[in-house]
Amino acid sequence: MVLIRYGDVSGFELRDLPKPGLRPGHVRVRVFATSVNPVDCKLRQHGPAAAPGLPAVLGADFAGRVEAVAADIRGFAPGDDVYGCAGGVRGAAGGALAEYLLADARLVAHKSRTLRFRESAALPLVAITAWEGLERAGVRAGASVLVRAGAGGVGHVVVQLAKSRGAHVTATASSAQRAAIVRGLGADAVVQCSRDDGPDAVVRLTDGRGYDVVFDASGSNDFGWAAGAARLKGQVIAIAARGQHDFAPLFSRGLTLHLVYVLIPMLHDAGREKHGAILAEVASLVDAGRLRPLVDPRRFRLEQAGDAHRLVESGTATGKVVVDIAEL
Amino acid sequence: MVLIRYGDVSGFELRDLPKPGLRPGHVRVRVFATSVNPVDCKLRQHGPAAAPGLPAVLGADFAGRVEAVAADIRGFAPGDDVYGCAGGVRGAAGGALAEYLLADARLVAHKSRTLRFRESAALPLVAITAWEGLERAGVRAGASVLVRAGAGGVGHVVVQLAKSRGAHVTATASSAQRAAIVRGLGADAVVQCSRDDGPDAVVRLTDGRGYDVVFDASGSNDFGWAAGAARLKGQVIAIAARGQHDFAPLFSRGLTLHLVYVLIPMLHDAGREKHGAILAEVASLVDAGRLRPLVDPRRFRLEQAGDAHRLVESGTATGKVVVDIAEL
Numbered sequence: 001m002v003l004i005r006y007g008d009v010s011g012f013e014l015r016d017l018p019k020p021g022l023r024p025g026h027v028r029v030r031v032f033a034t035s036v037n038p039v040d041c042k043l044r045q046h047g048p049a050a051a052p053g054l055p056a057v058l059g060a061d062f063a064g065r066v067e068a069v070a071a072d073i074r075g076f077a078p079g080d081d082v083y084g085c086a087g088g089v090r091g092a093a094g095g096a097l098a099e100y101l102l103a104d105a106r107l108v109a110h111k112s113r114t115l116r117f118r119e120s121a122a123l124p125l126v127a128i129t130a131w132e133g134l135e136r137a138g139v140r141a142g143a144s145v146l147v148r149a150g151a152g153g154v155g156h157v158v159v160q161l162a163k164s165r166g167a168h169v170t171a172t173a174s175s176a177q178r179a180a181i182v183r184g185l186g187a188d189a190v191v192q193c194s195r196d197d198g199p200d201a202v203v204r205l206t207d208g209r210g211y212d213v214v215f216d217a218s219g220s221n222d223f224g225w226a227a228g229a230a231r232l233k234g235q236v237i238a239i240a241a242r243g244q245h246d247f248a249p250l251f252s253r254g255l256t257l258h259l260v261y262v263l264i265p266m267l268h269d270a271g272r273e274k275h276g277a278i279l280a281e282v283a284s285l286v287d288a289g290r291l292r293p294l295v296d297p298r299r300f301r302l303e304q305a306g307d308a309h310r311l312v313e314s315g316t317a318t319g320k321v322v323v324d325i326a327e328l
Numbered sequence: 329m330v331l332i333r334y335g336d337v338s339g340f341e342l343r344d345l346p347k348p349g350l351r352p353g354h355v356r357v358r359v360f361a362t363s364v365n366p367v368d369c370k371l372r373q374h375g376p377a378a379a380p381g382l383p384a385v386l387g388a389d390f391a392g393r394v395e396a397v398a399a400d401i402r403g404f405a406p407g408d409d410v411y412g413c414a415g416g417v418r419g420a421a422g423g424a425l426a427e428y429l430l431a432d433a434r435l436v437a438h439k440s441r442t443l444r445f446r447e448s449a450a451l452p453l454v455a456i457t458a459w460e461g462l463e464r465a466g467v468r469a470g471a472s473v474l475v476r477a478g479a480g481g482v483g484h485v486v487v488q489l490a491k492s493r494g495a496h497v498t499a500t501a502s503s504a505q506r507a508a509i510v511r512g513l514g515a516d517a518v519v520q521c522s523r524d525d526g527p528d529a530v531v532r533l534t535d536g537r538g539y540d541v542v543f544d545a546s547g548s549n550d551f552g553w554a555a556g557a558a559r560l561k562g563q564v565i566a567i568a569a570r571g572q573h574d575f576a577p578l579f580s581r582g583l584t585l586h587l588v589y590v591l592i593p594m595l596h597d598a599g600r601e602k603h604g605a606i607l608a609e610v611a612s613l614v615d616a617g618r619l620r621p622l623v624d625p626r627r628f629r630l631e632q633a634g635d636a637h638r639l640v641e642s643g644t645a646t647g648k649v650v651v652d653i654a655e656l
Binding site for chain 1: 566570579580582583
């Protein structure tokens, strides 16, 4: 699926392309499934600076089977079942909205044994984002963590990873149905509230003290909400930042703000090994029964990639939106 | 020295007030010297929310001698020489622009043996600010630290404390004279540049890679400068934040921003013990010859407090501005 112009989904066009050639440090993967993240939609919409040049194959997350490896590759062999976040941006070797993906092996890990490919494809970008945020905030046993948008793509992983670190996890959800899902993921407390509600209802649960760590997984850009929910000298994790914002609410509470931008290793070829290592640990957590992906029930084939993008952009998906590329 | 209206220094008026009465948890100190920090000027200028109600005694930093202690006090006795940052804001028991200060003992420490009172009075607020920032950023041996405004009140302490942690320290200074001072404080590299210069000259010293930690001690509010000087996923420490700012430069490099607001323990009665503990460690570093305050040579008596405020506001002081309250 090739993007021939930046903008809305009408820029997608199904085309036959040659199978990508091998390069040192890379593996070629037969892609069975990919998932769509909000950042894929932003790259499609806005183009440069982070998007690949046109015509472009988008798609960061994938799960599939190694079909060939470069001569210098250790640790992967043809036939290995793998997953990763390795395509669809400037600096990547290919894109995952395709039957074959050339991927930097440092960004790849063996997939969990217990998940289907389409479930594995839902995890990489959101799991790395959640992992990096919690790690940078030093979340450990006993910490109180608030997850905004706990049923979202990133949020549902944050809830589970924070629990696996021993934190006390509160999450917000925008409907009763989503609240039930988040409870099922192990959240200790769930507050149903809309995007327009202030943080008062969640702060009340802490007797007004606020949370040690607030992970705003909503992608809202609204730092004021997170600042209002954090304790004095607490930590805020955010996964998006556009436009002008008032720092005063963050400053007056003496907060630390961690900005997690998961594309950096791909864009700058810096720290890629870390992403592969995180995904290996994530697969172990999955196989240990401590993490499972939340996948929206709607199904899309490769030629429906535009519809999958539209669903992500609508903000109505529950968890991740997956595109099936091969029948398995 | 009483502030009778918020605004410019004409609101100061010398008055006789009764000696403050003791309260549980407090010590009464005969103040020998106080120093003026930019935040004192902001409190004077802007009044609430953080300023004490009028008529107010301003002044956070002090050094002096314990004259009396409340019945529940352990660790301090009359005659002890002490210093601290304990006055002049909403929530504090008094202000340091006075002959006697009632201070929460948790905010107080014994002063170093090797410094004069006026030198000790220069340290508390800036040393706590520097300490907290470096601690929150986890600065340790081998880290590359850039200090913006290395000859300033906070900056000159950051340079020395970062060196004592084993970091490689680069600092900026706005004149050749200040650059020489910062070199004398132990900075490994000093770049002379003005407030309007971008970070290119300092980034060049890292072959374009950027610094692990950027401590913007200029109070500039200009996060773009620090973001441009930090390495990917590096850390920025800032000590001021007003108005609207663009988060994009921080986000696109995946940075962590630590906002250090040193008044929080006084304003919210939270974590005050930590400030006393930091000051005890700071006094030890001073006595070990690893830290010394930089004090502007101009001298002020209590009745000249307004002139001292004006010097701080002019931005032309070198290091700290001290007001002498008693001859010693």
